[in-house]
Structure formats: structure tokens, C-alpha cells
Amino acid sequence: MKKILLLLFFHLSIIASSQEAKDIIRKADEKAKGKTSIATITIQTIRPSWTREMTVKAWTKGNDLSFILVLAPAKEKGVVFLKRKKEVWNWIPSIERNIKMPPSMMSQSWMGTDFTNDDLVKEASILEDYNHSFLQDVIIDARNCYKIQLLPKPKSAVVWGKVIMDIDKKDFMMLHVEYYDEDGVLINTMHCSDIKLLGDRLLPGKMEMVPANKKGNKTVLIYNSLIFDTPLDDSFFNTQNITKAK
Amino acid sequence: MTATAQTEGTKTPLIELKGYIKDMQSTYFIQKIDSNASANLIHNRLNFKVNMTPKFTGRLEIRTRIFYGELIKQTPEFGKSIDQENGLFDLSFLWIDEKSIVAQSVIDRMLLEYSNEKWDIIIGRQRINWGITNVWNANDIFNAYNFLEFDYEERPGSDAVSIQRNLSNNASIEFAYKFEKNKDTPTTAFLYKYNKWNYDFQFLGGLYQTDYVVGGGWAGNVKKAGFKGEMSYFHPKKNAVDSANTFNLSLMSDLTFPDNWYVSVATLYNSNPSNVLLTNGSLYSPNISAKSLFPFRYNFYFTIVKTISPISTFNFSFIYSPEKNTLILVPTYSWNVANNFDIDFILQSFFQDQSNSYSNLVNAFYIRGRWSF
Known part of the structure; x- marks a missing residue:
């Protein structure tokens, strides 16, 4: 009996601990996303023999709605990616057409970066699709x-x-x-740095995504500006708005 | 109101300019590459956008091309053949028309736009793009195009008025009226769009020159694969000897695979085919219309794309029709050399049954550099 109680207690403590771990992930997730966010981001794709740079403006609301407008380079300026729940549309200004993207496109690299389309669409899953548990305490960059x-x-x-x-x-x-x-093979490592006030919140201004098996490759995200909790109506994320956002 | 485009933090300049300069070398040859004809094309595009107020904008876009080389010399009346203007106003300027050099500027967008959360109203020369699939657009009744003409992705504009009313739940209704040269036969239609079950749907109906037209299309997916289609039915307003009903149906599906492979298949059925293949796709505009998107009854398109790295892509496409076993091979290699500089290598090879053999009609090889600004 004692053994069972002990087991049960042990089991409950795992549940409690996993709940706490999930709460911490949720807090971090909510802090980085806010109710809504409007950001301008520079994305550098770095390879051993070349680098490319792209600037985008991104609007998000919760996990279901996001809108990304490309500001640079010149050839892609005005391109939009709109995501509503699991649907994604891609506005291409040069042909003035809005193209609905097939779901399998999600696993592809997003505009040549080390991020996949899926990274943009399925971020919600870090809370709902995983079980969470504490491993240990660590110190990262003196924190x-x-x-x-x-x-x-x-x-x-x-x-x-x-x-x-x-x-x-x-x-x-x-x-x-x-x-x-x-x-269990390491594929990507993301490291965040340049901690500063962004939209009145203390957050990393720089994220580096490094693939494990490709030497000299990485993608760097730099937040140029970030504003949280501006009221954005759901209709902002409609296909009709795809040509209008600035 | 927060649903409008403007959000604080961004200042929109009064006038925006973007565009590109391209240089393209084309070489045409039949079977043997040493007996060829070539031409060079310098191509500039200037896109001006005037942001008068957040709701009123204007656009003016100018396409300028300078052609020279042997192939131009060999083509009789080349200048006149590209100086075609189907709009209400003649905005095409042929400013050099010599035997070996031709220069032309055309204004293909000149419009005023008013838009708020509910309405989008555009008056002037504009692209009204109602197509859904990647190659053959049965619903693109205002500015149908030839996809072999790869060097003009913007496509010509229509002199038109379009009014779109945005409804709730991501639905909209649009009305467009295009002024044709022959005033008695305008193209005018309604388009209703909505989104349900993770599909986009649309329905259209109206007048297409001398015909009534109804049509519709969808964009969605079956499991992981994209699944899109569109169709149009044209019925002559008056029964004349040479008039006939035309039905066009285009279907496509696309799918990506690990390691950056992408495959797409498409098909077009045309009930009233012309059966005349024009093989000079990219230098001139063959007679393409929404009723005749491709010359044959059954047409198939297949493309496979391998993204070799974020800056280089190989694309192999082919088009096949059982009519005279027509086959067009289009391999393309694209390389983003620097942030704003691209080079493309494109081959188009045409094959068809001739009276006594299966032969290569013509090959066109293009090398194109593009600087974007």
C-alpha cells in the first residue's frame, strides 16, 4: 500500500512538475508573442561562400493569425505570406495573384532561410503537441x-x-x-542574445539558427522593432487585406 | 479602425519607385546549334506608386524594351508586330523602328485606386487576375496570357473599372468592366469568392466580347497535396456560322518532397481547339485568349523543381498534347548571384509530328540577367 501511495505520489509529482514546465514554456511563449505583435525583422542567411539579407514586417495575433510582408530585397518587395489557422496564402505582386499554398509546402525552407514554413505556421505546437519536463538548471550567458x-x-x-x-x-x-x-540526432540549435527592451519587454533582439551538420551555415534574425498588444481586428488577416498592409 | 492597412510606426513615402533592368540574349536554332539566329533585348521596368492618402493611391508602370540583332533583321515588320495596343488609349510608343533595332515603351498600368475596409475601386489600366492554377487560367477572362512568354510576368493591363466589396468571413464580390476596342463587345463580369472547409471557391458570370460566360474555380488540398481547378463556359450571344460553344477546364495538383523537391501536374481541356501552335512564344504575343489558352483539346503540363540551395534552382517542365504528339521541353536554371542580381538560363524546345517524321521544330535558348531596384 505504502509502495502504491509512494508510486502515486511520485506520479503526481511528475504531473505537477510537467505542469510547471509547461507553464514556464507558456509564459515564455506568451511573453515573446503578446496578444498581438508588430515587428520588423532582418533575416540573414549565411553560407560559407555567400550571405543574403531580407527584411520583413510581421503582424501576429495569437497562434492562428500571422501576416508577413517582405520589405527587402527589391525583387521580393511586397510579397506577402498570410496564415490563418492551417491555411497559407502567398501574394506575389509582380503577377498580382494570391496563391494558396499546398500543405506539403510547410516542410520547405521559408524563402531560402534555415527556417521552414512550418516554423511559421505551427508554433502553437510547442504547447499543445508536446509533453514537457524539467531536466536541470543551467546557466546561459550568465543567466x-x-x-x-x-x-x-x-x-x-x-x-x-x-x-x-x-x-x-x-x-x-x-x-x-x-x-x-x-x-535523437541534433539537427538545429537556436541561440538567442542581445537582450534588450523590445516593445517594453525584456527580450532577445537576436536569434541564430545553426544547422548541426552543415558547417558554416546559419540564419540570423534581428528584431529592428517590436510592438506588442496593438489592437488588430481578425479581418486584418483576411485575403482581401493582402494587397493593402504597409 | 484597426483593420485598415496602416499601423503606427511606418511612414509611407509619397512616391515609391521600384523596377528592374534585364538583358536577355536569345538564340533560336533548329537541330544544329551552329545555324542559328540571335537577338538581344534590353528591358527596363519602372513601377511608380503614388500614395496620395492612405485610401487613395495611383500607379504608373512603364515597360521599355530595346531589341537588336540578326533575328530582328530577319523578322519582317518586327517593330509593328510588337506595337499592338488593344486598350482604349494608345499608350505604346515605338520610338525606334529600324531594320536592325527596335525600341518600344508601353504604359501597362495607369490607375487610380480607392480602398477602405469594405471597398476596393480601381479605375484605369490594370491587371484583373482571376486565375487560380499555375499554367492555364480558364477564369482569367480579362488578361489571358501565354505562359511560354516567361519574360513578361506582369502581363498586359486592361482598360477597365473594377469594384470589389469585401463581405464578412473572408468573402468578396467583384464587378469589372473592360473597355474593348470594339465598343459593342465589352468584357464585363461578376466574381464571387468565399472560403469554406479550408478551400477557396469562386464563381463568375458575365459577358466576354461576343459571348456569355459562366465559370468557377477552387483552391484547396487533398491531404498534403494542393488541388486546384477552374473552368469557364462560353456561349455565343448570336448564333453565327463560325460561332461555337467553348468549354475550358484546367486542373492542377502540386506537392513538395523532402530535400527541396517540388512536383506539379496540370491539365487543360478545351472543347474548341484551334490546333495551331506558335513557337515564337517569348518575343511576340501569340493570340491567346481566355477561350483559347493553348491550341489543343487535351494538354498536359508537368514540372519538377529542385531547389539546390537558397540561391539556385533547377526547374524542368514539359508540356504534352496528343495532337501531333506535340511536346515542349522547358529546362530552366535560376541563380541569384547577389542580393539584387539574378541570372536565368532557359531553353524551350518544340517537337511535333510532321508529314513524314517526328521532328524538332525549333529551339530557343535564353540567357537573362536581371538587376532589381
């Missing part, structure tokens, strides 16, 4: 962090086999994330 492991729930359709996140204990910032495949 005390929780190391949390995310394992996909049995039936969830996620890309990763395992994700390890280091989250700042005081300010709930994701500082270091490792993405593993189903065989």
Missing part, C-alpha cells in the same frame, strides 16, 4: 535557466523527435533551443 525537455505526444504530427529549451528563470526568455530528430 539562470530552466532546461526543459519537450517530447511529442504520441499522435501529434510534429517535425521533431525531441526539443530541449533553456528558459531564463527570472524573465522567461527562451535563450537556447536544441532540435533533435526522431533518432
Whole structure:
């Protein structure tokens, strides 16, 4: 009996701990996203023999709605990606046509970066599609962090086999994330730095995504500006608005 | 109101300018590459946008092309053949028309736009693009195009008025009226669009020159693959000897695979085919219309794209029709050399059954550089 109680207690403590781990991820996620956000972001794609730079303006509302307008380079200026729940449209100004993207396009690289379209669309899944547990405490760039492991729930359709996140204990910032495949092999590492006030919140202004097996490759995201919680009506994320946002 | 485009933090300049300069070398040859004819094309596009107020904007876009080389010399009346203007106003200027050099500027967009959350009203020369699929657009009744003409992705404009009313739930209704040269036969139609079950749907109906037209289309997916289609039915207003009903149906599906492979298949059925293939796709505009998007009854298109790296892509497309076993091969290699500079290598090879053999009609090879600003 004692043994069973002990087991039950142990089990409950895992649930409690997993709940706390999930809450920490949720706090970090909510802090970085806000109710809505409007950001201008510079994206550098770095390869051993070349680099490219792109600037975008991105509007988001919750996990379901996002709108990305390309500001540079010149050839892609005015291109829009609109996401509503699981649907994605791509406005191409040179042909003045709005193209609905097939779901399989999600696993492709987003405009030549180390991010996939899926990274843009399925961000919600870090809360709903994974089970969360604490691993240990770590120090990242002189900040005390929780190391949390995310394992996909049995039936969830996620890309990763395992994700390890280091989250700042005081300010709930994701500082270091490792993405593993189903065989437990490290695929991508994201490291965040340049912590500063962005939209009145303390957040990393720079994120670097480094693929593990491609030497000299990385993608760097730099937040030039970030505003949280501007009221945005859902109709802002309609296909009719795709030609209008500035 | 927050649904409008403007959000604080961005100042929109009064006048915006973007565009490009391209240089394209084309070489045409039949079977042997050493007996060829070539031409060079310098191509500039200037897109001006005037932001008068957040709701009123204007656009003026000018396309200028300078052609020279042997092939121009060999083509009789080349200047006149490109100086075609189908609009209400003649905005095409042929400013050099010599035997070996031809220069032309055309204003293909000149419009005023008013838009708020509910309305979009555009008056002037504009692109009204109602197409859905990637190659053959049965619903593109205002500015149908020839997809082999790859060097003009913007497509010509129509002199038209279009009024769109945005409805709730991502639906809209649009009315467009295009002034044709022959005033008695305008193209005018309604388009109703809505989104349901993760599909976009649209229905259209109206007048297309001498015909009544009804049509519709969809864009959605079956599992992971994109699934799109569009169709139009044309019925002559008056029964004349040479008039006939025409039905066009275009279907496509596309799918991506790991390691940046992309495959797309498309098909076009045309009930009233012309069966005349023009093989000079990119230098001139063959007679393409919404009723005749491609010359044959059954047409198939297949493309496979391999993104080799974020800056280089290989695309292999082919078009096949059982009519005289017509086959067009289009391999393309695209390289983004620098942030604003691209080079493309494009081949178009045409094959068809001739009276006594299956032969290569013509090959066109293009090298194109593009600087965007």
C-alpha cells in the first residue's frame, strides 16, 4: 500500500512538475508573442561562400493569425505570406495573384532561410503537441535557466523527435533551443542574445539558427522593432487585406 | 479602425519607385546549334506608386524594351508586330523602328485606386487576375496570357473599372468592366469568392466580347497535396456560322518532397481547339485568349523543381498534347548571384509530328540577367 501511495505520489509529482514546465514554456511563449505583435525583422542567411539579407514586417495575433510582408530585397518587395489557422496564402505582386499554398509546402525552407514554413505556421505546437519536463538548471550567458525537455505526444504530427529549451528563470526568455530528430540526432540549435527592451519587454533582439551538420551555415534574425498588444481586428488577416498592409 | 492597412510606426513615402533592368540574349536554332539566329533585348521596368492618402493611391508602370540583332533583321515588320495596343488609349510608343533595332515603351498600368475596409475601386489600366492554377487560367477572362512568354510576368493591363466589396468571413464580390476596342463587345463580369472547409471557391458570370460566360474555380488540398481547378463556359450571344460553344477546364495538383523537391501536374481541356501552335512564344504575343489558352483539346503540363540551395534552382517542365504528339521541353536554371542580381538560363524546345517524321521544330535558348531596384 505504502509502495502504491509512494508510486502515486511520485506520479503526481511528475504531473505537477510537467505542469510547471509547461507553464514556464507558456509564459515564455506568451511573453515573446503578446496578444498581438508588430515587428520588423532582418533575416540573414549565411553560407560559407555567400550571405543574403531580407527584411520583413510581421503582424501576429495569437497562434492562428500571422501576416508577413517582405520589405527587402527589391525583387521580393511586397510579397506577402498570410496564415490563418492551417491555411497559407502567398501574394506575389509582380503577377498580382494570391496563391494558396499546398500543405506539403510547410516542410520547405521559408524563402531560402534555415527556417521552414512550418516554423511559421505551427508554433502553437510547442504547447499543445508536446509533453514537457524539467531536466536541470543551467546557466546561459550568465543567466539562470530552466532546461526543459519537450517530447511529442504520441499522435501529434510534429517535425521533431525531441526539443530541449533553456528558459531564463527570472524573465522567461527562451535563450537556447536544441532540435533533435526522431533518432535523437541534433539537427538545429537556436541561440538567442542581445537582450534588450523590445516593445517594453525584456527580450532577445537576436536569434541564430545553426544547422548541426552543415558547417558554416546559419540564419540570423534581428528584431529592428517590436510592438506588442496593438489592437488588430481578425479581418486584418483576411485575403482581401493582402494587397493593402504597409 | 484597426483593420485598415496602416499601423503606427511606418511612414509611407509619397512616391515609391521600384523596377528592374534585364538583358536577355536569345538564340533560336533548329537541330544544329551552329545555324542559328540571335537577338538581344534590353528591358527596363519602372513601377511608380503614388500614395496620395492612405485610401487613395495611383500607379504608373512603364515597360521599355530595346531589341537588336540578326533575328530582328530577319523578322519582317518586327517593330509593328510588337506595337499592338488593344486598350482604349494608345499608350505604346515605338520610338525606334529600324531594320536592325527596335525600341518600344508601353504604359501597362495607369490607375487610380480607392480602398477602405469594405471597398476596393480601381479605375484605369490594370491587371484583373482571376486565375487560380499555375499554367492555364480558364477564369482569367480579362488578361489571358501565354505562359511560354516567361519574360513578361506582369502581363498586359486592361482598360477597365473594377469594384470589389469585401463581405464578412473572408468573402468578396467583384464587378469589372473592360473597355474593348470594339465598343459593342465589352468584357464585363461578376466574381464571387468565399472560403469554406479550408478551400477557396469562386464563381463568375458575365459577358466576354461576343459571348456569355459562366465559370468557377477552387483552391484547396487533398491531404498534403494542393488541388486546384477552374473552368469557364462560353456561349455565343448570336448564333453565327463560325460561332461555337467553348468549354475550358484546367486542373492542377502540386506537392513538395523532402530535400527541396517540388512536383506539379496540370491539365487543360478545351472543347474548341484551334490546333495551331506558335513557337515564337517569348518575343511576340501569340493570340491567346481566355477561350483559347493553348491550341489543343487535351494538354498536359508537368514540372519538377529542385531547389539546390537558397540561391539556385533547377526547374524542368514539359508540356504534352496528343495532337501531333506535340511536346515542349522547358529546362530552366535560376541563380541569384547577389542580393539584387539574378541570372536565368532557359531553353524551350518544340517537337511535333510532321508529314513524314517526328521532328524538332525549333529551339530557343535564353540567357537573362536581371538587376532589381
